[in-house]
Amino acid sequence: MEIYLPIAEMPVDVFLILGMGVAVGFISGMFGVGGGFLLTPLLIFVGIPPAVVVATQGPQIAASSMTGALAYWRRKAIDFKLGGVLLAGGLIGTLLGVLFFNQMRRIGQLETVITISYVVLLGGVGTLVSWESLRAVAMAHKGPVKRRRAGRHAWYEGLPLKWRFQRSGLYISVIPILFIAALIGFAGAVLGIGGGFILVPALIYIFRVPAQIVVGTSLFQILFTMLAATVLHASTNHSVDLFLALILMVGGVFGAQFGARTGAQIRSDYFRVLLGLLILSVAVRFATDVLTTPKEPFSATLTETVR
Amino acid sequence: MKSLRALVLLCLVASPMAHAETLVTSLSRENVLIQSNFAGERLSLFGVIDRGGDNRAPPGAYDAVVTVRGPRGAVTVRRKDRFGPMWLNLDERRYIAIPAFLEVLSNRALPLIAQAPLREELRLGLDAQVPQQIASRAANDPRFRDALQRLRKEQDLFRESASGVKFIAPNVFQAAIELPGKAPIGNYDIDVAVFVNGALVARGTSSFRVAKTAVEQTVATLAADHGVLFGIGMSILSLFIGWLASVIFRRD
Numbered sequence: 254m255e256i257y258l259p260i261a262e263m264p265v266d267v268f269l270i271l272g273m274g275v276a277v278g279f280i281s282g283m284f285g286v287g288g289g290f291l292l293t294p295l296l297i298f299v300g301i302p303p304a305v306v307v308a309t310q311g312p313q314i315a316a317s318s319m320t321g322a323l324a325y326w327r328r329k330a331i332d333f334k335l336g337g338v339l340l341a342g343g344l345i346g347t348l349l350g351v352l353f354f355n356q357m358r359r360i361g362q363l364e365t366v367i368t369i370s371y372v373v374l375l376g377g378v379g380t381l382v383s384w385e386s387l388r389a390v391a392m393a394h395k396g397p398v399k400r401r402r403a404g405r406h407a408w409y410e411g412l413p414l415k416w417r418f419q420r421s422g423l424y425i426s427v428i429p430i431l432f433i434a435a436l437i438g439f440a441g442a443v444l445g446i447g448g449g450f451i452l453v454p455a456l457i458y459i460f461r462v463p464a465q466i467v468v469g470t471s472l473f474q475i476l477f478t479m480l481a482a483t484v485l486h487a488s489t490n491h492s493v494d495l496f497l498a499l500i501l502m503v504g505g506v507f508g509a510q511f512g513a514r515t516g517a518q519i520r521s522d523y524f525r526v527l528l529g530l531l532i533l534s535v536a537v538r539f540a541t542d543v544l545t546t547p548k549e550p551f552s553a554t555l556t557e558t559v560r
Numbered sequence: 561m562k563s564l565r566a567l568v569l570l571c572l573v574a575s576p577m578a579h580a581e582t583l584v585t586s587l588s589r590e591n592v593l594i595q596s597n598f599a600g601e602r603l604s605l606f607g608v609i610d611r612g613g614d615n616r617a618p619p620g621a622y623d624a625v626v627t628v629r630g631p632r633g634a635v636t637v638r639r640k641d642r643f644g645p646m647w648l649n650l651d652e653r654r655y656i657a658i659p660a661f662l663e664v665l666s667n668r669a670l671p672l673i674a675q676a677p678l679r680e681e682l683r684l685g686l687d688a689q690v691p692q693q694i695a696s697r698a699a700n701d702p703r704f705r706d707a708l709q710r711l712r713k714e715q716d717l718f719r720e721s722a723s724g725v726k727f728i729a730p731n732v733f734q735a736a737i738e739l740p741g742k743a744p745i746g747n748y749d750i751d752v753a754v755f756v757n758g759a760l761v762a763r764g765t766s767s768f769r770v771a772k773t774a775v776e777q778t779v780a781t782l783a784a785d786h787g788v789l790f791g792i793g794m795s796i797l798s799l800f801i802g803w804l805a806s807v808i809f810r811r812d
Binding site for chain 1: 636645744779790
């Protein structure tokens with residue numbers, strides 16, 4: 254069944270898009286990430302203009318993180334103060350990201366920027382998560398993991414503007430938190446990703462936020478960042494497609510529910526290895542794209558239309 | 561000066577009349593409305609060559625060339641090149657007034673219908689329709705123009721068919737215009753040229769419009785003219801769907 258997308262101005266197969274939404278939602282529910290980093294390349298591959306894809310990710314990720322955040326809220330597993338600081342940083346990053354996105358689109362390097370950012374970002378995070386989790390799996394056989402002693406702090410935690418985050422049991426400077434959040438907001442707006450796959454490891458490894466608080470807080474921050482990205486994309490480049498977003502949302506929220514149930518049955522250290530490898534494989538896919546000789550070196554873009 | 565121009569104009573207008581033929585065309589639809597299930601559409605153009613009461617047989621069989629052009633716009637063609645280990649868009653040419661949709665239909669191959677100079681003059685064929693002219697200051701490079709045609713053909717937006725026109729009777733023909741699902745919105749013009757023995761004997765034009773229907777148009781207009789409102793609406797919608805899913809799937 255074909256449906257015509259009013260903003261992308263092309264017909265797509267509803268079941269194909271719905272299927273992608275379900276598949277990505279499944280993975281996102283399983284690993285607690287937004288899944289945008291998988292969906293964006295898939296949709297571009299189907300032939301939907303990259304600008305529409307990136308802008309339409311916003312509402313889709315917002316919907317699935319809303320579902321997730323509500324569940325964590327009921328369990329009181331959201332640190333709203335930490336989330337608020339992350340949000341402030343994220344909004345600054347998103348604003349800069351949308352401006353950068355529109356500028357790159359104008360000079361014709363959007364595709365290159367998206368590809369290279371994917372390779373660097375996914376490659377980096379994928380390697381880190383895989384390495385860390387493989388080591389954890391290896392360590393599990395040897396004995397207890399060495400933990401950092403209380404009272405010892407990294408340099409960035411001692412920067413000025415120290416705040417106390419009671420729910421997470423933290424007393425650290427807000428500057429590094431704002432910085433990380435801005436970076437993720439920026440990446441989110443440019444790449445059409447929620448950034449959960451960066452934020453979750455960052456909160457765990459860099460700021461040592463308790464694991465049970467991390468996912469809920471990250472979902473809370475992603476929800477609001479993506480709502481802002483939706484409004485900003487809609488008001489500056491008018492590329493948010495209502496119908497595409499609707500199909501993706503419906504597929505995504507269903508997939509996420511089944512993914513979450515499956516995820517609960519996998520051992521957590523193997524689960525992180527899987528997530529790391531998944532992220533890495535997407536990075537490799539993009540790297541081959543930009544590093545190998547293209548089959549078609551030319552591309553044609555309509556820059557202005559007279560109607 | 562003015563009178564001379566008028567004279568030239570008169571000759572131009574009168575020249576088809578020198579031959580006895582006139583062309584009458586009829587299009588199956590003048591408005592193509594895009595609904596949510598739009599996946600392309602086929603239009604038929606009928607043409608009747610009227611010999612103006614001349615009962616003698618024409619000096620040869622008629623040939624017809626139908627050119628359909630969608631809304632025109634500027635197109636930037638970019639080429640990837642090696643940049644260290646990477647392949648990046650490094651070179652580009654900008655072409656102005658390129659039709660977003662272009663279909664050239666004829667009853668047999670264009671070179672058999674008319675000689676190259678005449679085809680160039682009448683702008684018949686894909687080659688003649690895509691101008692050489694580039695907007696940027698960079699040197700002209702035919703590879704970019706070839707790539708533009710090749711890419712648009714792959715997207716089904718440019719098409720040349722030597723069997724797209726069928727003669728139902730010696731002086732009646734039908735052209736099948738195939739609009740793909742991603743046919744751009746806007747006004748389309750159709751140019752019909754009729755030949756006998758390689759000479760132009762009649763010419764006619766027609767047009768149609770591709771537009772979105774109420775719902776699609778409302779969505780698009782809203783997104784374009786009220787971006788902030790549209791964004792806020794989308795946000796509320798995503799919150800609602802997210803909340804709905806959490807209610808449906810709630811287990812505790």
